[in-house]
Amino acid sequence: DVFSCVSLRFFIFIQCLQAGALVDSSSLSSATQQLSITYMAGEEAILPCSWKSRLGEVALPTCHIQWVTPMDTVFEQWGEKKWQAPEFEGRVRVPEEKLGSGNCSLIISDVQIGDAGRYDSFMVVEGARSKTTRVFIQGVSLFVNDHKSYQSHRPGEDMVLQLHTRHSVRVVFQGRNSSEWSDVWMRGDNNSQRLEKHLLLEQLTVKRLKPSDEGIYKVLDEEGLSVSTVQLTVEGEVAPNFCHKGVAAKRSSSALHTMLVLLLSFRALNFL
Numbered sequence: 001d002v003f004s005c006v007s008l009r010f011f012i013f014i015q016c017l018q019a020g021a022l023v024d025s026s027s028l029s030s031a032t033q034q035l036s037i038t039y040m041a042g043e044e045a046i047l048p049c050s051w052k053s054r055l056g057e058v059a060l061p062t063c064h065i066q067w068v069t070p071m072d073t074v075f076e077q078w079g080e081k082k083w084q085a086p087e088f089e090g091r092v093r094v095p096e097e098k099l100g101s102g103n104c105s106l107i108i109s110d111v112q113i114g115d116a117g118r119y120d121s122f123m124v125v126e127g128a129r130s131k132t133t134r135v136f137i138q139g140v141s142l143f144v145n146d147h148k149s150y151q152s153h154r155p156g157e158d159m160v161l162q163l164h165t166r167h168s169v170r171v172v173f174q175g176r177n178s179s180e181w182s183d184v185w186m187r188g189d190n191n192s193q194r195l196e197k198h199l200l201l202e203q204l205t206v207k208r209l210k211p212s213d214e215g216i217y218k219v220l221d222e223e224g225l226s227v228s229t230v231q232l233t234v235e236g237e238v239a240p241n242f243c244h245k246g247v248a249a250k251r252s253s254s255a256l257h258t259m260l261v262l263l264l265s266f267r268a269l270n271f272l
């Protein structure tokens, strides 16, 4: 077993080396091939990568993958060893079982506005005399869009504001006739009578809307970047307890309906 393991490693090592040598000369021309992908903040982003297209049809379960930005290394995996940049802690992975079969796509969960930029993947190939070669695999331009929406409610109704990601830490508000922004919510705030953060979901409920709540709500992340902008209008008839009244009205009308049906069926029976 030990012998087969060693010889397998040796085989992989040789294959890696040959493939690396093959690819190196052609990597310049294909380096210009660039993918562009766009996601919304908070989504799971997948940065595509396939090392088989570069390194050929060999099984390389222990090869060494790197994902880098022009600024720093984002993710590195070498067999069991893994490394993540602090700003991506717990958010980046390359599924190991997929890596073995040639898929080196980087998964960024809960993608942030600040994650946007250029990413490059490399396979690090160990050569003779511990000389290592980095083989360029894929360049990806990641774009991350913020959310924009419009909501219209009647006075007295509630508004649900999506925070989209757990990295949203602040909500600011600009009233319709105002030029100033004021704080509405900060992560860690206790719920109040008018504002409630869902226990599990990344959403905020603003209760019993008033005309003065009309305006623009911005959800900001830790870097102060806008994750979401919601424009709210509050107009129409006041809806006082419209929920309870609605239910009661439905109940009584359905009771009336049942009675009518019963009455009619009695009549039908009488005719028979």
Ligand SMILES: *[C@@H]1O[C@H](CO)[C@@H](O)[C@H](O)[C@H]1NC(C)=O
Pocket: 046, 050, 095, 098, 103, 104, 105, 107
């Ligand atoms: C590679 O894996 C990702 C998820 O890790 C998946 O979304 C993608 O479809 C896979 N690509 C191929 C070519 O199978």
Ligand SMILES: *[C@@H]1O[C@H](CO)[C@@H](O)[C@H](O)[C@H]1NC(C)=O
Pocket: 188, 189, 190
């Ligand atoms: C939230 O409520 C708890 C207990 O009611 C209190 O101890 C804490 O100071 C409050 N936090 C804020 C930010 O108001």
Ligand SMILES: *[C@@H]1O[C@H](CO)[C@@H](O)[C@H](O)[C@H]1NC(C)=O
Pocket: 176, 177, 211, 212, 214
């Ligand atoms: C904004 O100003 C207009 C007139 O300039 C006024 O009719 C309206 O009530 C104001 N809205 C709010 C929310 O203060």
